[in-house]
Structures are given as structure tokens and as C-alpha cells.
Amino acid sequence: MSTYGLNEIRIGMKLIIDNDPCVVVDNVFVKPGKGQAFNRLKYRNLKTGRVIERTYKSGDSIKAADVADIDAQFLYSDGQEWHFMATENYEQYALREAEVADAKLWIKEQVECKLTLWNGVPILVMPPTFVTLKIIETDPGLKGDTSGGGSKTAKLESGAVVRVPLFLQEGESIKVDTRTGEYVSRAKE
Amino acid sequence: MIRELVNMSLVQKNKPTWQPSAPLENLQTRANLLKEIRHFFAKYNVLEVETPLLCHTSVTDPHMESISVCLQHQPYYLQTSPEYAMKRLLAAGSGAIYQITKAFRQEERGHLHNPEFTILEWYRPGFNHHDLMNEMDELLQTVLHTTPAEKQTYQTLFQTYLHLDPHHTTLMELEKCAKDHGICVQASITDPDTWLSILLSQCIEPHLGKNNRPCFIYDFPASQAALARIQPGQPALASRFEVYVAGMELANGFHELQCADEQRMRFKKNLAARKSAQLAELAIDEHFLAALEHGLPDCAGVALGFDRLVMLAIKAAHIADVISFDFSRV
Numbered sequence: 431m432s433t434y435g436l437n438e439i440r441i442g443m444k445l446i447i448d449n450d451p452c453v454v455v456d457n458v459f460v461k462p463g464k465g466q467a468f469n470r471l472k473y474r475n476l477k478t479g480r481v482i483e484r485t486y487k488s489g490d491s492i493k494a495a496d497v498a499d500i501d502a503q504f505l506y507s508d509g510q511e512w513h514f515m516a517t518e519n520y521e522q523y524a525l526r527e528a529e530v531a532d533a534k535l536w537i538k539e540q541v542e543c544k545l546t547l548w549n550g551v552p553i554l555v556m557p558p559t560f561v562t563l564k565i566i567e568t569d570p571g572l573k574g575d576t577s578g579g580g581s582k583t584a585k586l587e588s589g590a591v592v593r594v595p596l597f598l599q600e601g602e603s604i605k606v607d608t609r610t611g612e613y614v615s616r617a618k619e
Numbered sequence: 620m621i622r623e624l625v626n627m628s629l630v631q632k633n634k635p636t637w638q639p640s641a642p643l644e645n646l647q648t649r650a651n652l653l654k655e656i657r658h659f660f661a662k663y664n665v666l667e668v669e670t671p672l673l674c675h676t677s678v679t680d681p682h683m684e685s686i687s688v689c690l691q692h693q694p695y696y697l698q699t700s701p702e703y704a705m706k707r708l709l710a711a712g713s714g715a716i717y718q719i720t721k722a723f724r725q726e727e728r729g730h731l732h733n734p735e736f737t738i739l740e741w742y743r744p745g746f747n748h749h750d751l752m753n754e755m756d757e758l759l760q761t762v763l764h765t766t767p768a769e770k771q772t773y774q775t776l777f778q779t780y781l782h783l784d785p786h787h788t789t790l791m792e793l794e795k796c797a798k799d800h801g802i803c804v805q806a807s808i809t810d811p812d813t814w815l816s817i818l819l820s821q822c823i824e825p826h827l828g829k830n831n832r833p834c835f836i837y838d839f840p841a842s843q844a845a846l847a848r849i850q851p852g853q854p855a856l857a858s859r860f861e862v863y864v865a866g867m868e869l870a871n872g873f874h875e876l877q878c879a880d881e882q883r884m885r886f887k888k889n890l891a892a893r894k895s896a897q898l899a900e901l902a903i904d905e906h907f908l909a910a911l912e913h914g915l916p917d918c919a920g921v922a923l924g925f926d927r928l929v930m931l932a933i934k935a936a937h938i939a940d941v942i943s944f945d946f947s948r949v
Contacts, residue, residue, distance in 0.1 A: 437726055437728060458729065459728060459729030459731075459732055460729075460820050460821075461727055461732060462819070462868060463861070464680070465682055465816040465843070466816060483801075484803045484805050485806075485817060490805070
């Protein structure tokens with residue numbers, strides 16, 4: 431397995447730290463005129479999403495992680511596993527709930543996602559930035575109120591609950607930003 | 620403010636690689652600073668000198684790696700600083716001298732480091748480290764237009780920022796202090812100086828030299844003396860200082876050690892440390908020790924990172940913004 435010296439590590443590189451795959455967010459070389467050289471490494475754990483900062487001696491090295499992002503279509507979920515198919519080679523992957531994490535709230539069948547594979551095994555699902563989903567449950571709308579002043583909660587077909595303007599009705603489709611969980615616009619049928 | 624500066628460097632980085640990394644107006648500022656510095660030393664009759672960049676050996680400091688080159692089948696070393704050669708001039712009777720020169724250090728790359736960089740180094744016979752701090756302060760006021768500097772002992776700074784006495788502490792206490800400040804270190808550290816250096820650079824440095832007022836740190840632990848003389852006492856202190864401006868280390872100076880035997884002992888200690896760290900072996904610079912034996916005048920000396928001085932003058936965030944071609948373009 432290949433390793434990188436601390437001075438070779440650049441932003442965006444994938445490494446294994448504490449047995450978990452991580453992506454480098456920042457790497458600052460710190461060298462007092464007299465004294466030991468260090469690197470302050472900032473990285474995001476790809477499994478937990480947490481950003482951590484750690485100080486290493488500059489002479490040390492860290493293992494590279496075999497991590498790749500692929501395009502995959504969400505096929506279906508049986509409640510136990512979430513099934514995806516790689517767009518490029520039709521290979522199928524079954525993910526458990528922990529790996530699908532929050533992404534499951536935003537995806538419906540046939541939607542295109544990004545899968546992060548570590549040693550060929552999926553560890554993370556990224557839903558598309560914008561998804562179009564149907565409202566399945568919300569309080570009756572106030573017809574004609576398009577001023578945009580107020581909002582109410584609405585449950586979507588994928589399971590997510592978002593805040594939407596008052597005029598929207600059950601059965602309507604809306605566009606949502608999955609990064610923030612915010613309503614963007616009404617979607618055309 | 621900082622964000623904008625970082626973005627400015629990104630613009631520089633995205634230029635084609637044949638182009639200079641520094642904007643041309645920054646090179647103009649650089650040239651002006653060189654002129655002002657030469658004027659400053661001319662005013663005090665300090666002689667400008669040049670010394671060799673290629674020498675048969677190099678510094679024994681275990682934290683510094685020299686770049687070696689092969690010449691006539693012999694290894695030579697690009698100098699990491701002009702210190703030994705300048706002290707040989709002083710021992711030969713040069714009187715006050717200064718030099719603006721290139722220096723080379725292996726593996727040093729970052730927003731404040733380039734493997735090839737420029738040092739301003741000067742020596743003042745008859746000065747102690749306090750006299751030299753005053754002269755340095757005057758130079759900074761002249762070329763950077765700073766306000767008169769503040770001076771703090773190493774001990775006071777640790778007490779102020781970390782509630783820790785650096786001269787009377789333990790590995791456990793230092794490790795706990797680092798942890799309390801959210802510092803996570805992935806290495807086993809077995810000497811207090813390494814912890815002190817981490818704490819200084821991560822918890823204290825960022826606060827030093829703010830509001831255009833440089834900060835001098837002086838009286839370092841004797842274990843961090845390098846080439847400074849040691850004031851006996853409890854605790855023994857190194858007559859060494861560092862200068863910080865806008866949270867950045869700018870210079871390091873000593874009331875210079877004159878004793879050849881003591882210097883030889885420090886070199887041997889360094890070589891033992893190099894050996895246990897499996898670093899390249901180096902010969903002790905006997906020319907330098909012979910000069911000390913002949914007699915180095917009582918003097919203080921300081922080395923300043925000239926590129927960083929230019930960075931401060933134009934508020935640059937990256938060293939590439941102040942050198943014509945940074946290491947990615949050579």
C-alpha cells in the first residue's frame with residue numbers, strides 16, 4: 431500500500447487515519463527557525479463527516495486510501511438494504527442504513543447519486559444537489575396566499591420533512607436543495 | 620481581509636508557470652526595502668559582506684537538513700545560514716558586518732517557507748542581545764513603519780497565554796496543556812522543548828506583534844540556546860531572542876557564544892541527536908571552531924527572513940507573492 435510523506439500531502443488527497451478513510455481539507459507546514467518541523471493536517475473523516483485537525487512531525491508519512499467516487503442509480507430499498515447500480519458498468523451495490531445515512535431522506539427510485547467506494551466497498555452516498563419530490567402530507571393550503579410570508583411543514587414522498595410556503599398542497603411536487611434541506615421552488619409535473 | 624489575501628495568492632498560482640509568482644509591483648517593494656536596509660547599515664558604518672554558499676560541511680542542528688551537491692566527487696553543502704563564515708570574518712577583525720544572502724533548507728515548503736530564500740544577517744561587536752533588539756526595533760520602525768516594539772520574556776509569555784512556567788514544567792503538564800487547547804499530536808514526544816515549541820507556535824505566536832507593534836521574545840530556556848551564550852542561574856537562560864510581527868516569526872538573534880569548547884560540546888550533542896534520528900552524518904566545521912579559539916569578539920548577531928519582511932510590507936499571505944519565481948516555477 432502506498433504512503434505519502436507529510437510534505438507531499440495536498441488538499442483533496444484521500445488518506446487512512448485511525449483506520450478510517452479521510453479526505454485532506456488543509457495541510458500547513460509549521461517550522462520554527464530553531465526546532466522540530468510539523469504539519470498541521472486538517473481532514474474530514476469520510477465515514478462520520480467530522481473535520482479533525484491533527485499535528486504530525488513533518489518526517490512522518492500516512493497511508494493512502496483507495497477511495498473513488500462513482501455515479502450510481504438508486505434502484506429500490508427493501509427497508510433493510512438500499513440497492514444502487516453503477517451507471518458505467520451496471521454493477522450493483524447493497525448498502526445498509528448506516529451507510530445511506532441522511533441521503534435516504536432525499537432519494538427516490540431511479541435518481542442518480544454519487545457513491546464513494548473505499549477498496550471497492552461503498553461507504554457514502556451523496557444525493558443530487560437538487561431533487562424533485564412530491565408532498566405526501568401537509569396542512570391544507572391557503573389558496574391565493576402567494577406572498578411568501580409564512581411557511582408550514584410538509585412531508586415528502588422520500589420521507590424528508592421540509593418547510594414550504596403556505597400555498598402548496600398535498601400531491602404537488604417541489605424542488606429541494608439537499609445540502610441545506612431547503613425548499614427551492616414548485617416543480618412542473 | 621485575510622480571505623482576500625489568500626484569494627490574491629490563488630490568482631498568482633493560476634498564472635502560467637513561465638510567469639513570475641510575484642506581481643511585479645511587489646518586486647518593486649522588495650527592491651525598495653533592500654535599498655532602505657543598505658542605507659540603514661551604511662548610516663552606522665556596518666560593512667556589507669558576502670560569504671560562500673558552498674561549504675565542505677553544514678549545520679549540525681538535528682532539525683535542519685542541508686542540501687548537498689557533488690563537486691569534484693566530494694559532497695559540498697548549500698548553506699542554511701551564513702553564520703559560521705560571518706563569525707570567521709568577525710574573528711579575523713572585520714568589525715560590524717551585515718549580509719543579504721540566499722540560504723537553502725531541505726524539505727521546507729509552505730506559505731512561509733521556500734527551499735531557497737533570502738536572509739538578512741548582521742553582527743554588532745560590543746552589543747548584547749538587548750542592544751541588538753533595540754537596533755532591530757529601529758530597523759523595523761524605519762523600513763516597516765512599525766510602532767516601538769514590546770519585549771517579553773519567554774517565561775512571561777507562557778504564563779500570560781497558557782498559565783504555565785516553561786522553566787519548571789513536566790512532560791505530562793505540557794501534554795495536558797496542549798490537549799486542553801485542542802491540539803492533537805500524532806507522535807510520541809519525549810522532550811519538553813518539542814512541546815514548548817508546539818505550544819508557542821499554535822497558542823502564542825498568533826497573538827504576537829499585532830496592531831503594527833512588533834514583539835520580541837527573549838531569555839529562552841538554556842536547552843534551546845543553539846549558538847547563544849547561557850546566563851548561569853536558576854534556571855539557566857539562553858541569551859537569545861526572536862521577533863514576531865503580525866503573528867509571524869521574523870528573526871532570531873543571539874548574544875553570541877564565544878567559547879570554542881562549549882561550542883564543540885554542543886556540536887557533538889547535535890551529532891548524537893542526528894545519529895539517533897538516523898539523519899545524515901556531518902563533519903564539525905573546524906574552520907569555525909578555530910576562529911572561536913582564535914577569539915570571537917563579544918558580539919550579538921541576528922538573522923532575519925527577508926522574504927517575510929517583504930510579505931509584511933505588502934501584507935502578502937504567501938511567500939510566493941514576494942519572490943520572483945517560487946519553487947513551483949524554478
